[in-house]
Amino acid sequence: MVVRHVRMPLDHWDTLPAAHREQTLGRRASDGASLTGGGEHTPADLAAVRPDGVPVIAANAHIRPAAPVAGRDDVMFRRSWSYHDGLRPDGSPDAGLLFTAWQRDPRTAFVPVQRRLARGDALSRYLVHEASAVFVVPDGIRPGEYLAQDLLED
Numbered sequence: 001m002v003v004r005h006v007r008m009p010l011d012h013w014d015t016l017p018a019a020h021r022e023q024t025l026g027r028r029a030s031d032g033a034s035l036t037g038g039g040e041h042t043p044a045d046l047a048a049v050r051p052d053g054v055p056v057i058a059a060n061a062h063i064r065p066a067a068p069v070a071g072r073d074d075v076m077f078r079r080s081w082s083y084h085d086g087l088r089p090d091g092s093p094d095a096g097l098l099f100t101a102w103q104r105d106p107r108t109a110f111v112p113v114q115r116r117l118a119r120g121d122a123l124s125r126y127l128v129h130e131a132s133a134v135f136v137v138p139d140g141i142r143p144g145e146y147l148a149q150d151l152l153e154d
Ligand code: HEM
Pocket: 004, 006, 007, 008, 025, 027, 044, 062, 063, 066, 067, 068, 076, 096, 097, 099, 110, 113, 114, 117, 127
């Protein structure tokens, strides 16, 4: 499990025009649907282009570099919590996301995804990664097994 403490200076983010925030993420703020339409759970159509040839979901919109690449084992189960811990000494909000991602191996999932985001994610300029950790989380156990047996034995 990868844990990241990601601060998001919301006092700046909240002043940006809604259309810019939606382009930055690739999703609508009102209902979470992607900019190619449908509802929250409709898959985003990353190939969709406007009549003038410009992609509907920008090349650097967060959900594009974050999306799994076909044929690679870079799928993660994400479970994140937003936090707001009041104000920092400079008066800015101490707020952001406690991000967790679960996967078989971070070297094939979180790491390549984070590298793609580092190269071309429009959201990055609004984020400050403050802390990071990786945990090994053993499987559940069945009768007759011991904790982490499948990690310790072939
Ligand atoms: C404050 C930091 C972040 C914010 C506010 C944020 C926000 C979002 C939002 C709103 C979505 C679309 C809805 C969803 O699928 O959950 C999304 C998708 C996603 N994000 Fe983030 N994210 C952040 C950090 C990260 C980080 C650090 C990673 C991994 C390195 C990441 C990976 C992903 C992935 C894999 C998707 C799904 C893409 C897809 O398959 O469509 N995000 N994020």
